[in-house]
Amino acid sequence: MSSRAAIDVSDLPTAVLDSRSLVWWGTVVMTVIETTVFAITVGAYFYLRMIAHEWPPPRIGAPALTAATANLVLLIVSVLPALALDRAGRRRDISAVRLWLFVNLAFGTAFLGLRVFEFKALHCWWNSNAYGSVTWTILGLHTSNLLTSLLETAFVLAWFLFEKPDEHHFLDARLDGVFWYFIVITWIPLYLVVFIVPRL
Amino acid sequence: MSSTARSLPVEQEPDLGGTEKERSELDRAWRERSGFLGLLASADHKTIGKRYIVTAFGFFVLGGLEALAMRLQLARPENRFLNPDLYDQIFTMHGTTMMFFFAVPVMLGIGLYFVPLMVGTRNVPFPRLNAVGYWFYLIGGVYLYSSFFANGGPDAGWFDYVPLAGSEFSSGHRVDAWVQIINFTEVSALIVASSLIVTVFKQRAPGMSLNRIPLFVWSILVTMIMVIFAMPAVIFAAGSLNSDRTIGTHFFNAAEGGDALLWQHSFWFFGHPEVYIIFLPALGMVATILSASCRREVFGYTAIVLSLVSTGFLGFGLWVHHMFATGLPQMGQSFFTAASLMIAIPTGVQLFCWIATIWGSRPRLEPHLLFVLGFFFIFVIGGLTGLMLASVPLDLQVHDTFFVVGHLHYVLIGGAVFPLLGALYYWFPKMTGRFLGRRLAFFTFGFLFLGFNLTFFPMHELGFMGMPRRVYTYLPEKGWGPLNLLSTIGAGLIAVAILLFFVNVVRSLRRGARAGMNPWGAETLEWATESPPPVYNFGRLPVVSSRSPLWEEKELPVVTGLRTDRRELLVTHALDGTPSHREEVPGPSALPLIISITMSIGLIGSVFAVLWLPAGALASIPPALAWYWTEDEP
Numbered sequence: 101m102s103s104r105a106a107i108d109v110s111d112l113p114t115a116v117l118d119s120r121s122l123v124w125w126g127t128v129v130m131t132v133i134e135t136t137v138f139a140i141t142v143g144a145y146f147y148l149r150m151i152a153h154e155w156p157p158p159r160i161g162a163p164a165l166t167a168a169t170a171n172l173v174l175l176i177v178s179v180l181p182a183l184a185l186d187r188a189g190r191r192r193d194i195s196a197v198r199l200w201l202f203v204n205l206a207f208g209t210a211f212l213g214l215r216v217f218e219f220k221a222l223h224c225w226w227n228s229n230a231y232g233s234v235t236w237t238i239l240g241l242h243t244s245n246l247l248t249s250l251l252e253t254a255f256v257l258a259w260f261l262f263e264k265p266d267e268h269h270f271l272d273a274r275l276d277g278v279f280w281y282f283i284v285i286t287w288i289p290l291y292l293v294v295f296i297v298p299r300l
Numbered sequence: 301m302s303s304t305a306r307s308l309p310v311e312q313e314p315d316l317g318g319t320e321k322e323r324s325e326l327d328r329a330w331r332e333r334s335g336f337l338g339l340l341a342s343a344d345h346k347t348i349g350k351r352y353i354v355t356a357f358g359f360f361v362l363g364g365l366e367a368l369a370m371r372l373q374l375a376r377p378e379n380r381f382l383n384p385d386l387y388d389q390i391f392t393m394h395g396t397t398m399m400f401f402f403a404v405p406v407m408l409g410i411g412l413y414f415v416p417l418m419v420g421t422r423n424v425p426f427p428r429l430n431a432v433g434y435w436f437y438l439i440g441g442v443y444l445y446s447s448f449f450a451n452g453g454p455d456a457g458w459f460d461y462v463p464l465a466g467s468e469f470s471s472g473h474r475v476d477a478w479v480q481i482i483n484f485t486e487v488s489a490l491i492v493a494s495s496l497i498v499t500v501f502k503q504r505a506p507g508m509s510l511n512r513i514p515l516f517v518w519s520i521l522v523t524m525i526m527v528i529f530a531m532p533a534v535i536f537a538a539g540s541l542n543s544d545r546t547i548g549t550h551f552f553n554a555a556e557g558g559d560a561l562l563w564q565h566s567f568w569f570f571g572h573p574e575v576y577i578i579f580l581p582a583l584g585m586v587a588t589i590l591s592a593s594c595r596r597e598v599f600g601y602t603a604i605v606l607s608l609v610s611t612g613f614l615g616f617g618l619w620v621h622h623m624f625a626t627g628l629p630q631m632g633q634s635f636f637t638a639a640s641l642m643i644a645i646p647t648g649v650q651l652f653c654w655i656a657t658i659w660g661s662r663p664r665l666e667p668h669l670l671f672v673l674g675f676f677f678i679f680v681i682g683g684l685t686g687l688m689l690a691s692v693p694l695d696l697q698v699h700d701t702f703f704v705v706g707h708l709h710y711v712l713i714g715g716a717v718f719p720l721l722g723a724l725y726y727w728f729p730k731m732t733g734r735f736l737g738r739r740l741a742f743f744t745f746g747f748l749f750l751g752f753n754l755t756f757f758p759m760h761e762l763g764f765m766g767m768p769r770r771v772y773t774y775l776p777e778k779g780w781g782p783l784n785l786l787s788t789i790g791a792g793l794i795a796v797a798i799l800l801f802f803v804n805v806v807r808s809l810r811r812g813a814r815a816g817m818n819p820w821g822a823e824t825l826e827w828a829t830e831s832p833p834p835v836y837n838f839g840r841l842p843v844v845s846s847r848s849p850l851w852e853e854k855e856l857p858v859v860t861g862l863r864t865d866r867r868e869l870l871v872t873h874a875l876d877g878t879p880s881h882r883e884e885v886p887g888p889s890a891l892p893l894i895i896s897i898t899m900s901i902g903l904i905g906s907v908f909a910v911l912w913l914p915a916g917a918l919a920s921i922p923p924a925l926a927w928y929w930t931e932d933e934p
């Protein structure tokens with residue numbers, strides 16, 4: 101059984117910066133996994149709430165809203181630099197990518213700082229009761245995603261500052277923005293669960 | 301054995317072409333590092349797949365020795381071979397080993413080895429990440445067994461029900477070992493799932509539209525999607541049990557608003573799909589073996605794909621049937637009974653398609669076909685007892701008896717181990733370039749089939765007689781002795797069968813008859829390259845225009861113009877498989893191993909002090925950075 105040349109691919113591009121690329125698909129699969137982890141944890145939250153007599157348990161009270169809401173606003177605003185980063189990556193604009201990576205890093209760090217007050221706003225510890233355990237877990241999981249994203253941003257920024265970026269680094273810059281969207285999008289329902297549901 | 305039955309004339313061997321120069325460039329571009337350190341750096345999907353398979357069989361032996369120990373202990377009443385404490389550890393180790401370290405990883409390994417070949421690509425998309433998956437699996441297993449040999453084997457059963465597994469009733473670090481290995485094995489499964497999902501969606505040969513994907517690849521795809529949705533549940537379960545035990549959270553502590561049933565729900569939301577994660581790849585193997593043996597396309601391609609997909613969905617609706625004895629509301633019970641019965645439909649559809657495939661064809665009776673026939677037989681019995689268990693009144697009667705032990709082994713061994721051994725016989729020539737011995741394979745089958753039924757059939761009866769599972773001994777007055785002895789003799793025969801299998805593998809590796817490219821005259825793309833395949837899989841990538849490219853084409857159409865002087869993949873569109881672009885993938889590196897070690901130190905250390913966890917994460921930053929920095933290196 102011999103072979104015959106049927107398709108010539110030498111003209112096809114050697115890199116693409118969008119949803120056709122393999123890394124993009126990898127990132128999507130990863131966000132699906134993370135979302136499932138969140139969904140399961142939220143499921144556990146409602147399960148525990150269902151069997152509880154009082155939610156939050158007596159003498160704890162609903163979580164304070166100020167810090168959390170301020171943080172939510174900050175997070176939603178931070179979509180703008182992520183969007184700018186995404187665009188800059190697509191344009192292959194080195195200096196803009198540098199700038200927006202830096203701004204993203206700043207936003208992320210600020211958000212991380214405010215996170216401390218969100219934990220405080222729960223009015224209990226992880227080991228106070230099941231309510232505390234599950235709310236701390238939700239916040240903790242989201243924080244670990246945040247830390248991952250910050251680390252990734254720092255890596256990409258370092259590359260853009262010290263090395264010569266090629267196609268796939270521009271893709272990384274874009275994906276850094278995309279991962280940030282994920283962090284923002286997941287936080288909105290999680291915020292509702294942790295901070296609003298106890299008031300219902 | 302006649303030589304004609306075993307290999308095709310040379311002119312019929314598929315040949316994808318490629319010039320001498322292209323070949324030598326490919327050899328250089330894809331070269332693996334040499335020496336011992338080179339072994340640690342491999343990023344080839346075939347090497348890593350083979351490692352999964354070999355390691356999984358190593359664990360199969362350990363789990364099998366544990367099974368033998370249990371059977372010896374139970375062979376007669378009031379036996380004193382194992383004490384109750386050791387028995388608890390051993391059945392837990394056996395279940396944990398077989399489920400998490402043998403059955404799932406071996407399927408992952410075969411998927412990793414064959415999916416890229418069957419879809420016609422050169423490697424998985426994230427080769428280094430893929431290597432991390434294997435190292436996690438290996439380190440997790442070594443950790444579990446180190447604990448066991450240090451008298452720290454988990455002892456609360458493979459599903460670790462709380463409150464038994466909580467710190468109040470299981471102090472010390474035994475259960476912690478179980479909790480941590482969950483993290484190791486799940487990370488590894490999730491990594492393989494990501495690799496293979498992207499491979500199947502984005503790296504298929506040009507022309508391989510969705511309706512031309514080989515059935516085995518479909519089965520792996522559905523399985524991997526199940527992994528993605530099932531594993532997070534057990535990660536949550538194990539994580540919260542871990543924090544309950546170490547930092548005082550209260551997920552499962554009723555006194556502080558927690559609930560023991562939360563454990564059962566989250567564990568079985570994973571645990572039931574887990575059975576399908578083991579079983580679906582086996583269905584794919586059955587289909588593959590049938591079409592090659594009958595030399596015709598499997599009957600009802602679309603029906604089979606749909607039933608694989610619907611089994612995947614239904615698999616998530618059944619978890620509560622493991623909890624019938626917990627007093628759930630009546631309504632819920634009826635629902636889950638109905639759903640559990642419904643799962644019989646897609647399986648029945650497949651059974652009919654297989655029978656129709658065999659019907660009227662003249663299949664060659666090679667050992668792999670025999671294993672498939674054995675699977676049919678056992679699986680029908682296992683399925684029937686499963687349907688019995690799905691009805692609540694019966695389940696309440698035999699819950700936690702040996703009936704369940706008999707049933708689960710019919711499903712797992714009949715449903716997975718038989719097809720697996722068949723598939724290994726079938727694919728061994730591709731992986732090694734040599735055949736497994738035919739006669740020895742028939743003997744393996746004979747001993748396994750006999751031993752298997754002798755071991756597990758009596759267990760159903762023992763269950764009706766009231767023998768509870770997980771109890772280290774029983775009184776002579778019970779009258780359970782004879783059947784138990786029979787079961788133990790059966791286990792001995794299984795051991796003989798497995799021994800024969802290993803002898804066959806070792807002998808054939810050195811002295812087996814040489815196999816050509818396509819010794820079974822099969823139709824899928826893994827047979828269109830050398831045995832064993834070169835690192836880059838194909839001299840030129842194949843193009844397909846049907847479901848059975850090696851049967852339909854007189855001349856194999858191929859891709860030209862892919863660079864041969866660097867590790868380049870062809871990326872195609874997800875639905876129709878038309879070419880999209882080319883992408884370079886990273887090559888071998890030791891960093892996956894290094895980062896697996898730093899992260900493992902954090903995970904294992906956290907059993908003893910929580911601070912190890914952030915320490916391990918911090919220690920992983922430098923290798924991660926180095927990884928990012930070297931990704932582009934040739």
Ligand code: HEM
Pocket residue numbers: 364367368370371391392394395396398399403456457458459705708709712713717755768769770771791794
């Ligand atoms: C090779 C021959 C095997 C023998 C003789 C055997 C024997 C046994 C026995 C006697 C028990 C019950 C222990 C008890 O409840 O007191 C058991 C439990 C179990 N076996 Fe096997 N087994 C074998 C293979 C397998 C395989 C291949 C798998 C999975 C793929 C498997 C999975 C399990 C599981 C999940 C349990 C339940 C453990 C628990 O109760 O926590 N076994 N086995």
Ligand SMILES: [Cu+2]
Pocket residue numbers: 571572575618619621622
């Ligand atoms: Cu089940």
